[in-house]
Amino acid sequence: MGNYRKAHYRTRDGQRMSASQYKKRRKLEIYFHIASLVLILGLVTSGICFLVYKLKHKPVENTEVAQDAATTELTIVDTVVEDVEIEEENPYLKVSEDADSFFDGYNVDIDSDTAYISSEEVQSSYGVLVNLDTGKAVASKDGNVRINPASMTKILTILVAAEHIDSLDGTYTMTQEIGNYVFSKDCSAVGLKVGDVQTVKDMMYGTILPSGADAAMMLAEYVAGSQEAFVELMNEKLEELGLSDTAHFTNCIGIYDENHYCTLTDMAMILKAAEENDLCHEVLNARTYTTSPTSEHPEGITISNWFMRRIEDKDIHGEIMGAKTGFVNQSGCCGASYMISNDGTHYICVTADAWSSWRCIYDQVDIYQTYTS
Template sequence: MKITKLILAAVLTANTMNIPVHAESQETNSSASTLSLDVNLESDDAYVIDPENGQILLDQNSDEKIYPASMTKIMTAVVVLESGISLDQTVTITDEMLNGLYEAEAAVVGYSTGDTPTVRDLLYGALLPSGADAVNALAYTVSGSIDAFVQAMNQKAKELGMGNTHFVNPTGLHDDNHYSTCKDIATLTAYAVQNETFRQIFSSSSYTDTLGNLMYSTVAGAIERDNISLPGFVGDKTGYTDDAGHCMASYAELNGMKIITVTAHAMTDIYDTAHLKDASTILNALNSWSRKTVLSSGDTLGSYMAEKVIGRTEETVTSSQNITADVPNEAKIAVTTDLAESYKVTNKDQTKQLNVTITADGKTAAETSQTFTVPKASDFFNRVLIFFRDLF
């Protein structure tokens, strides 16, 4: 009985002592704005992301409804490449594949009924000169009909989480019910460039098919003619209709960054290169940025006091992962966390969440969450005191 009374007295005394136990969640610098490119574009809508670390580098109306025009053909190529069809299979061009394209003033490779290009030829024809004849031939060959192929396109969009996208055709010819967003097209492009065959076609400036047709990328000539600077540029797919304006999805690798850029609704003359100028503006601005490893696994994030009933110990928290960020080269980088000054020790290990924020010149560049463990009390006396403390 005497021992029990002494223990209870110690617990009650410890509970009334002025031992500061701080809140377990301290507010980080929530007023900091998000790091973003500061550029002026001709396009109304734009989205720039590094898909490798998920960092959004520019968001300008990225969820606004757009008409994707020929950027649609990125999805067309994805569906074909994932269908399992042989790229060396020959396809006989039929009247049905060419029906209505002339009347719609669609861009074409120039195939005629009876021609026998390969599936690989048709993919190049779809992505380089943006040939609707090549696209329709692929759709009929893979799915048997345009409608069935479009159904496969929409199913893939759903799988990729493109929740604001709906396809009506595989060409991108205008239809009010054929729409997307810059963010969704960026998701699609980031997915597509992981396919080696797609990247090879996507990044080509010209191609000669098995029938001897020489094809050129829709932008290769304009880039050379207008001397447009595109540092790190790998490949692109452009589009244009009267309703869509100029639009473009591109991929670049620059200073360690992987950059997906989608711009849309540049309402300029059909012969203007507003989409290329915007891509140039974005990539040249990013040329003074780079991917940096801000934290490495094992780096110290901070320390806290582990508050026991009797006594306290200092514990160190280290990063459990590498954290990278795309930041301006001259920016001042800072790392902050919501680690509390102290945590109350119990008789069980406690898993806590720690939010880590990376800022560049005071602007948020990256945010991530990690976990750490507040260790349980290890000495017998504190374990007994904690047991009685937690009864009250």
Template sequence: MKRKRICLLIIIFAIGLWAKGGEWFPKDIPFGDDVFKEVSDLRQVSDQKIYSDAAVLAEQKSGRILMNKQGNKKIYPASLTKIMTVLLAVESVSNDEKEILMNQDIFQSLAQSHASVAGFLPGERVKIKDLYYGAMLPSGAECCLRLANYLAGSEEKFALLMNQKAREIGMKHTNFVNSTGLHDPKHVSTAEDLEILLRYALKNPRFRKVFETMQYRTEPTQKHPEGLLLQSTLTDYKDQLKPTNGSFLGGKTGYTKEAGLCLASWVNIRGKRYILVTAGARGDHQTRPFHVLDAESIYQEL
């Protein structure tokens, strides 16, 4: 009987301590079954062998990091850069139905770079909104350069705006020097910073609409009377990226020889949304899609 009374007193004391704000556990750790599942997921995903040199997996709503493999390592972001380019454009342009001219000098600057293009032509008048999709889906460099010139007067000045925005949203280890992600030793970021960028960008409804689109036809122009059909670079992998217990919501690929294969993707699994950024997977467009394989294996663990 005495032992029961002692146990009861301990329970009452514990309840009182909790009610007055006593901390048995740190405040940022959730209680209940979810915490055990998240810790389990963290261990399983972290132990998973992945091809990418750097990877960060996070819950979109809370920003909670569930996996971090060298997330603070300096990387070349390649075309994941275009997430920032399109974000700045949708935040800055009030009338994206406006038509602007695709200047010849844009295409001359890209001639030697082997950059991916959406398919717009010199002298074509294109609606600004179509440039968002051209930059994001087929990763069109001509779209990025035209947006940069339109918004800032030059790509160099646009890069200043990119870096200003990066600092504002907490990207502490990023430096942009261009709007496309074409290789430059000074054009660097981290997987952690890119996760911060995408999480921020997805709060913007106009950006989110572009990011979750897999196929889009532009408005008719004098150069493309039926419009230009744009397809995401992930079109061939959308079924592979679909989680077993959820849906694939959108993504952006990146590749340069120096950056390797990169991917920023967004999924819904069991009612929760997750962001995954991977970078530095060895390979190219002729090898197996190691960035996609990484995303597939990581999402299967959730």
């Protein structure tokens, strides 16, 4: 073993060390290792001594102060938190800009100051004109008579839907049951076929512009699961508006039912509430809209609000900003429209029992011309 270790030690010139050179080299290595060990032991000893010193000189807690603090009487301070208005999470509850000037509430009285619509040019059996800035009925012709609102019903349909949706991108598929119902009741429709998928936005516009019963029922089932459950929401909304004593709905389309009714002033206030909702205001104001692709129309179906398009070139002392028509045999041709006059006043006109859709438009034109400026 000694010869082996020695064989691995050489001088700087590469020569193998002699025995005396080897022994000298080994002594130096032993001294170095001993010195290193002593240094390490010294450091360890110093560290231990430092820790002992710190432990012996640890500060003693003042028990008297601690006891005094423990027995000191606690003072309770009442904190008053003021009510904080939380922003609506549903973006479709946003209020329209026009609503800033509307009167508060949904109660309109027809009194001695209300002019009677006596013009022979107005052939609708019923009519009312409401000033939305004052809440006064400007003119009336049996405006408090109960009627079947026909497809004007769909104004409330989109309002209730807007208050219960959280996205316009949600979709619903046209079903055979809806198709059968619309066909059996001879309702107006967008023209959707079984299996066609439409977005909530499509259904909103489809309910108003062409008065699509198919879109309205899809919307109702999307929101509430069934038309019956959706109608419950509609009647809850009527109660919220304070109209439930004179208004009650049994369907979301406007199909005739003796228990489906409201007055013209009720319908005016339903339209007011819809115009106060930013999304509904946008839908009611649209002239045309193109739906998502359908099985028969890959580019979508282009639909129109013909009342809006037919009345826009008439002199009514202002501009129609939203409208919805309706028809059932029992109520004739009906219409509810929202107008901003040339002087900035806001009005709603509702008429019922005209003998044609054009007659309904001309009657409203005459009412606006006569009672607004």
